[in-house]
Amino acid sequence: MNRLPDFHVHRPQGLPQALSALTAEGAQLLAGGTDLLPNLRRGLGRPSVLVDLGALSGQGELDGLTAGADGGLRIGALTTLQTLAGDAALRAGWPVLASAAALVAGPTHRASATLGGNLCQDTRCVFYNQSDWWRSGNGFCLKYQGDRCHVVVKSDRCYATYHGDVAPALMVLDAELEVRGPDGPRRLTVAALFQEDGAQRLTLAPGEMLAAVHLPPPGRWRAQYLKARIREAMDFPLAGVAAALWRDGERIGGLRLAITGSNSAPLRVPTDDFAGAAWDGAAAARLVEAVRKTSNVLATTVAPVRYRRRMLLALARRVVDDLWTAA
Ligand SMILES: Cc1cc2nc3c(=O)[nH]c(=O)nc-3n(C[C@H](O)[C@H](O)[C@H](O)COP(=O)(O)OP(=O)(O)OC[C@H]3O[C@@H](n4cnc5c(N)ncnc54)[C@H](O)[C@@H]3O)c2cc1C
Structure with missing residues (x-):
């Protein structure tokens, strides 16, 4: 260090x-x-x-959870993950967010780590999260101080991976972000905060910051987040999948799916065409194919690419299976 x-x-x-x-x-x-x-x-x-x-922290505008008149929830960006994991209203109405927060790092991290910091955390790569000495031996890299990507050689952009757990949960909840900056407040979708470039990961303009997250009422949707990691007690996701399902009898009323740990940004997987279909083997195969097309798992962690990709696809199927069965 x-x-x-x-x-x-x-x-x-x-x-x-x-x-x-x-x-x-x-x-x-x-x-x-x-x-x-x-x-x-x-x-x-x-x-x-x-x-x-x-x-x-402790100031209402940036910290804490406030119920909205429409049945939604506003959560200040400085709210800690420990608070999110334990909040009774969140666990009752939006349990996917409470459980995604509870799966971040270990308990001592969650006591300090905030919602805004989790969303805006840096992207990661085996060629980047190293000491200065180690990186200098490699000529540094495209993400910082160097001019070459060691993961995708000859690439003109950085492929460092986003490993945040909370963003996919917010994506399937259709949450919105409240941004404050020199030009006043604005709202954006969670997907619009990110861009697929490991070195320029966020779309925030200079001087802007996240102030809060707005959750719509849960309605008929039920959601869940699953992650694979090396050490269950504290690790980043090697693959993470959040899904929200509205089960309408024997048909899918609606399905949303988001992934993390695979690309330079957390991504929504296109699932609109699942509405009206039954959840069966053919639908599961179609879903796995959609995740395969959306994701781009590369050699950015010490865990093998093949393992992370297989886990991602398996978790996608499992999370929807679980929601379908539980509905
Ligand atoms: C050992 C270890 C394990 C970890 N495991 C996980 C894991 O399993 N899952 C996971 O998701 N993360 C993990 N992390 C990363 C990190 O601990 C969490 O993402 C944490 O939630 C970051 O929040 P923070 O408040 O500490 O952010 P900070 O470190 O304070 O900030 C992170 C980044 O966000 C920016 N930022 C902070 N707040 C705002 C805001 N309101 N608006 C705009 N930008 C902002 C900062 O400028 C900085 O660039 C781990 C970290 C370590 C060291």
């Missing part, structure tokens, strides 16, 4: 001050720090200013 680089720390006392601090050249947000600080210790990034949101 390197020593931390030199930076200034701002500790704003309110959201307007945080947004103002974020306009400084080279400024970066610090929430729970469980993703950012280990990366900085490895020499991955050189922010000139860290805007530490610690003093804003």
Whole structure:
């Protein structure tokens, strides 16, 4: 591990001050720090200013869960994953989000890790999440300080993988994100936060930050998230699949599926044409094929590509099987 680089720390006392601090050249947000600080210790990034949101936790605009008049829920971006995992209203109405949060890292991480930090976490790669010394021996890489991708040689973009657990759960819930920035608030879908480029993973403009997540009422949908990881107690997903199913008798009323751990962004798998079909062997084979076409598992982790791909496809089938049987 390197020593931390030199930076200034701002500790704003309110959201307007945080947004103002974020306009400084080279400024970066610090929430729970469980993703950012280990990366900085490895020499991955050189922010000139860290805007530490610690003093804003406990403030209603950014922290905590608020029920909406329409039966939906607003969750502040600074809400910890530990809070999400244990919240009774969330577990009752949107259990997929509570369980995805509970599956992130280990308990000590979840006590500090926030919803916003989880969504905006960096992408990962075996050629990137290494010490400065290790990376320099390889001539660095396209994601940071180098000009070559070691995973897809001759590529002009970075293929580092997104391994967040919470984003796919939010995608199948049709959640919306509330963004604050210099041009005022705006809302976007979860998919619109991300782009398929490991080095430029987010679409947020300079000075923008996530303020909250809005969940619509669950209605007839039931959802679940499954992940495969090396150590059950604490690891990132090697493959993760969230699904939401509305079962209409012996037919599928609606199906949504999202994947993580496979591409540079969490992705929705096209499933609109499953509405009206029965969930049987043919539908399962079609679903597996749709996941295969959407995903692009590459050699970005120490686990073999073949294993991760097979787990992804198996989890996709299993998660819908489980929801169908339970409905
Ligand atoms: C050993 C280990 C295991 C882990 N396992 C998992 C796992 O299983 N699943 C998983 O999903 N993650 C895992 N992580 C990654 C990380 O701990 C979590 O993703 C955590 O939720 C990050 O939240 P944070 O508040 O600590 O983010 P931070 O580290 O504070 O920030 C992460 C990034 O998000 C940005 N950011 C933070 N808040 C906002 C905001 N409101 N708006 C815009 N940008 C923002 C920061 O600038 C930074 O770039 C693991 C990390 C470690 C070290």
